[in-house]
Amino acid sequence: MWDVARGLVEQMDLIVPTPQGLYCPAGDFHIDPAAPVARAIITHGHGDHARPGSREYWGTDVGFGLLRERLGISAKIHKLRYGEILQFGAAKVSLHPAGHVLGSAQVRIEVDGEVWVVSGDYKREPDPSCAPFEPQKCDVFITESTFALPVYRWPDPSIVAREIFDWWQQCKVDGVCAMLCCYSLGKAQRILAELKIHTDEMVYLHGAMTRLVKLYRDAGVLMLPTDVVTNQPKNFDWKGRLVLAPPGASGTPWVKRFRPLSIGFASGWMRVRGSRRRQAYDRGFVLSDHADWPSLLRTIEETGAKRVLAMHGHTDALVLHLRERGIDAAPLELHHGASPGALNAATEAAAEIAAEAGALDHMSNNASGSTMDQHSELDFSED
Amino acid sequence: MKRFAALFATLDETRATNQKVAAMRRYFSESAPEDAAWGLYFLRGSRLKRLIAPSRIRVWAAQATALSEAVLDESYAHVGDLAETLALLLDTSGRAHDDDTPLSIWVQRLQALREADETAQRAALLQWWQQLPMLQCFLLNKLLTGELRVGVSAGLATRALAESAALLPALVNERLMGDWQPSAEAFRRVIAPVAMAATAPSDIAPRSAQPYPFCLANPLEADPAGLGAIDEFCVEWKWDGIRCQLIRRAGKTFLWSRGEEMLDGRFPEIEALAERLPDGCVLDGEVLAWREGQVLPFALLQKRIGRKQVGAKLLAEAPVALLAYDLLEWRGVDLREQPLARRRAQLETLAADHGLIVSPRVLAAGWSELAQLREGSRERGVEGLMLKRLDSPYRAGRKTGVWWKWKIDPLTFDGVLVYAQSGHGRRSNLYSDYTLAVWDGDALVPVAKAYSGLTDAELIEMDRWIRAHTREKFGPVRSVEPGQVFEIAFEGIAASSRHKSGIAMRFPRIRRWRRDKLAQDADRIETLRALLAQADTKIGDSSVED
Numbered sequence: 001m002w003d004v005a006r007g008l009v010e011q012m013d014l015i016v017p018t019p020q021g022l023y024c025p026a027g028d029f030h031i032d033p034a035a036p037v038a039r040a041i042i043t044h045g046h047g048d049h050a051r052p053g054s055r056e057y058w059g060t061d062v063g064f065g066l067l068r069e070r071l072g073i074s075a076k077i078h079k080l081r082y083g084e085i086l087q088f089g090a091a092k093v094s095l096h097p098a099g100h101v102l103g104s105a106q107v108r109i110e111v112d113g114e115v116w117v118v119s120g121d122y123k124r125e126p127d128p129s130c131a132p133f134e135p136q137k138c139d140v141f142i143t144e145s146t147f148a149l150p151v152y153r154w155p156d157p158s159i160v161a162r163e164i165f166d167w168w169q170q171c172k173v174d175g176v177c178a179m180l181c182c183y184s185l186g187k188a189q190r191i192l193a194e195l196k197i198h199t200d201e202m203v204y205l206h207g208a209m210t211r212l213v214k215l216y217r218d219a220g221v222l223m224l225p226t227d228v229v230t231n232q233p234k235n236f237d238w239k240g241r242l243v244l245a246p247p248g249a250s251g252t253p254w255v256k257r258f259r260p261l262s263i264g265f266a267s268g269w270m271r272v273r274g275s276r277r278r279q280a281y282d283r284g285f286v287l288s289d290h291a292d293w294p295s296l297l298r299t300i301e302e303t304g305a306k307r308v309l310a311m312h313g314h315t316d317a318l319v320l321h322l323r324e325r326g327i328d329a330a331p332l333e334l335h336h337g338a339s340p341g342a343l344n345a346a347t348e349a350a351a352e353i354a355a356e357a358g359a360l361d362h363m364s365n366n367a368s369g370s371t372m373d374q375h376s377e378l379d380f381s382e383d
Numbered sequence: 384m385k386r387f388a389a390l391f392a393t394l395d396e397t398r399a400t401n402q403k404v405a406a407m408r409r410y411f412s413e414s415a416p417e418d419a420a421w422g423l424y425f426l427r428g429s430r431l432k433r434l435i436a437p438s439r440i441r442v443w444a445a446q447a448t449a450l451s452e453a454v455l456d457e458s459y460a461h462v463g464d465l466a467e468t469l470a471l472l473l474d475t476s477g478r479a480h481d482d483d484t485p486l487s488i489w490v491q492r493l494q495a496l497r498e499a500d501e502t503a504q505r506a507a508l509l510q511w512w513q514q515l516p517m518l519q520c521f522l523l524n525k526l527l528t529g530e531l532r533v534g535v536s537a538g539l540a541t542r543a544l545a546e547s548a549a550l551l552p553a554l555v556n557e558r559l560m561g562d563w564q565p566s567a568e569a570f571r572r573v574i575a576p577v578a579m580a581a582t583a584p585s586d587i588a589p590r591s592a593q594p595y596p597f598c599l600a601n602p603l604e605a606d607p608a609g610l611g612a613i614d615e616f617c618v619e620w621k622w623d624g625i626r627c628q629l630i631r632r633a634g635k636t637f638l639w640s641r642g643e644e645m646l647d648g649r650f651p652e653i654e655a656l657a658e659r660l661p662d663g664c665v666l667d668g669e670v671l672a673w674r675e676g677q678v679l680p681f682a683l684l685q686k687r688i689g690r691k692q693v694g695a696k697l698l699a700e701a702p703v704a705l706l707a708y709d710l711l712e713w714r715g716v717d718l719r720e721q722p723l724a725r726r727r728a729q730l731e732t733l734a735a736d737h738g739l740i741v742s743p744r745v746l747a748a749g750w751s752e753l754a755q756l757r758e759g760s761r762e763r764g765v766e767g768l769m770l771k772r773l774d775s776p777y778r779a780g781r782k783t784g785v786w787w788k789w790k791i792d793p794l795t796f797d798g799v800l801v802y803a804q805s806g807h808g809r810r811s812n813l814y815s816d817y818t819l820a821v822w823d824g825d826a827l828v829p830v831a832k833a834y835s836g837l838t839d840a841e842l843i844e845m846d847r848w849i850r851a852h853t854r855e856k857f858g859p860v861r862s863v864e865p866g867q868v869f870e871i872a873f874e875g876i877a878a879s880s881r882h883k884s885g886i887a888m889r890f891p892r893i894r895r896w897r898r899d900k901l902a903q904d905a906d907r908i909e910t911l912r913a914l915l916a917q918a919d920t921k922i923g924d925s926s927v928e929d
């Protein structure tokens with residue numbers, strides 16, 4: 001066979017990019033496929049990683065509820081415990097905590113003693129709403145690079161949580177509603193959990209968030225009490241209340257009821273002044289579920305990988321930087337189109353602006369437009 | 384600088400005008416006068432002259448951050464602002480300590496650095512970068528590169544200061560007119576109670592040199608018929624030159640631009656005329672390149688703007704004149720509260736006696752006839768019409784309902800996108816600055832750079848297209864495949880040897896994304912040359928000497 005002949009010349013890659021996404025020939029499965037495949041291993045429940053239509057899925061038991069939510073009731077989903085080893089053909093496969101959102105995982109693949117790890121999305125900061133990242137020794141590390149620029153460096157999340165709380169309290173003083181925009185899956189729950197040490201007050205949710213918050217509660221994550229916005233009477237006084245909403249909601253008529261209000265946005269993109277200003281939020285809070293530059297470098301070092309493939313974001317700077325340090329690094333280009341790797345971080349950041357600019361309907365109706373669906377929440381249906 | 388940084392952050396993140404004013408008020412009342420003075424200077428949009436070239440700062444930053452210039456450039460391309468990129472890169476953990484050095488001292492330090500040699504500049508910079516918290520580091524970099532911009536208008540800053548000093552904004556504005564130089568003393572004088580300021584000795588430009596705040600026009604978007612009867616207005620052409628105040632007081636002449644820049648010495652023709660004017664006379668008008676009753680293209684005037692010394696050749700090639708609009712002071716009396724009809728009558732008498740050119744009134748029987756006259760604006764070399772209420776006093780700033788500018792539609796061409804650069808500020812994550820080209824034979828020649836005109840959604844779509852169709856990357860710039868056509872509007876065209884195309888445009892901006900057009904449908908250079916020839920026929924020879 002041709003592949004065998006090639007294998008004689010050079011080591012076969014355990015993971016190769018295909019139009020459907022990352023593929024493991026030895027185990028005949030895909031990771032976070034962009035299109036329907038026979039066997040899909042899913043790192044976590046975000047829309048750009050978990051897509052419906054494949055024949056069989058494998059994911060963590062902790063993240064099962066979220067996967068079910070994304071993949072639909074008819075999807076065939078197998079649960080795996082962190083660290084549990086599964087044999088796919090010649091490949092030993094296991095999932096390990098990625099610290100990104102509830103149930104998020106890295107995928108470790110071992111074939112004949114060679115180990116590859118696909119990071120999925122990950123972060124290194126403590127997060128009360130999910131298990132912390134566990135570095136895995138490997139030969140080749142495929143890392144996400146959403147924020148892979150040295151300008152991205154996260155402040156201590158407990159300090160950011162304090163800032164959010166202080167802003168909320170200031171809104172009470174000013175007699176305005178505090179509406180915090182954040183991604184519905186992961187960020188919202190993390191904030192609800194982080195704020196628990198400051199208060200036990202009720203927080204109000206946009207309809208798109210309620211089910212996801214409930215899934216976190218079911219998984220045992222401790223969070224502030226919540227209620228859905230639409231449960232409140234028409235004359236409800238929103239002054240001084242904290243409302244969580246997906247980023248796309250801030251430009252819609254839905255927000256009118258909260259006026260007067262102050263709008264905040266919690267995202268890693270808020271680190272850069274241009275992003276803050278462009279989106280015209282009153283307050284930006286730098287809080288991300290992705291690895292910042294120092295975390296990326298530290299993680300790559302901890303894996304001991306001799307070769308690093310960067311995908312999902314700003315791959316250029318990271319690849320340059322690693323090569324300057326003698327690490328065999330390259331961007332992993334997925335087939336162009338709707339794959340996560342083709343979508344660069346700036347566009348991802350821009351998705352919410354577009355939503356605000358009123359392009360929301362256009363994008364969510366765009367059947368092939370999963371490109372814009374990255375982590376931003378365009379699937380809210382309330383109102 | 385800590386207090387100024389806090390103010391900057393507040394202004395940056397609040398959208399409500401009242402909150403911005405409140406924050407500035409607090410700053411003015413809590414800061415020492417010399418710091419408040421510098422704060423005021425920056426808030427009103429004045430800048431220090433650039434101290435160190437960005438290219439040199441880039442090299443030192445790479446050294447300070449231990450990053451390669453390639454990685455630094457990637458970061459810069461993403462952030463879109465060098466000062467901010469550096470501040471973010473240098474913001475390593477565990478260095479959020481404070482620095483209480485006042486703003487005025489920082490300005491002194493920076494100004495001292497201007498005289499220093501490169502080694503000393505580098506040493507100082509590296510040390511400050513290590514020591515300052517992020518926002519202050521950002522502001523320092525902005526001061527260094529002469530690019531500090533605060534997100535408020537000069538008018539708003541003036542209003543805040545007036546409120547904190549319990550004075551009328553118009554009075555504060557008047558005290559700040561001209562080449563206001565910040566110092567504790569100058570600041571005290573600005574906020575002094577009414578009686579004291581008049582008697583205070585002056586270490587700034589003498590009072591006799593001070594211009595009045597300019598009255599500005601609002602764009603007219605609707606049908607002018609909605610404004611009332613046409614005979615309630617003084618209608619003039621909208622001239623495209625330099626708006627100025629010509630002051631003749633105490634035997635001296637002062638010429639101020641609208642940007643409150645002193646233009647003395649640059650326009651000897653106008654100064655010669657001013658010498659014939661009586662004392663206590665202030666004119667509002669427009670400096671234009673002008674020959675034998677005809678306005679010449681703006682490009683000729685531009686040659687004069689940059690020159691402090693004017694040679695005989697240039698004087699002959701690009702003669703200028705002042706077209707008077709208004710008379711603000713006559714024989715030492717402030718006429719601004721009088722109706723325009725009275726001021727204009729006085730101006731016309733004065734003009735007849737002293738050989739002054741007054742901007743002529745455009746007479747029309749009705750609005751529709753005026754609209755027809757407006758169609759001929761381009762041939763006349765004007766931008767449209769000005770409509771000024773005859774009963775209006777001369778107001779400071781852009782008051783609505785007093786003066787209107789009714790501009791003509793701009794010139795346009797269809798250009799192909801050839802280079803894209805990531806934007807700055809608001810658009811720093813997006814490739815939003817476009818270089819457009821037209822066909823010259825089989826080749827595309829860049830002719831204009833446009834920064835604005837697309838909606839956010841379009842920008843995002845284009846950003847994706849650009850990334851997917853990049854041919855080459857040069858730092859923050861990408862060359863792209865010729866596949867997108869844009870309709871570009873511009874205000875004027877001139878020959879230029881600095882541009883490869885031989886053409887320079889004024890105010891090019893994107894008017895429409897022509898998705899319906901292919902690259903080969905874009906305009907050819909001949910079309911633009913024809914427009915250029917039209918413009919040239921009025922100048923005769925327009926050989927450019929730069």
Ligand SMILES: [Zn+2]
Nearest residue numbers: 044046100121
């Ligand atoms: Zn994710």
Ligand SMILES: [Zn+2]
Nearest residue numbers: 046048049121
């Ligand atoms: Zn992702």
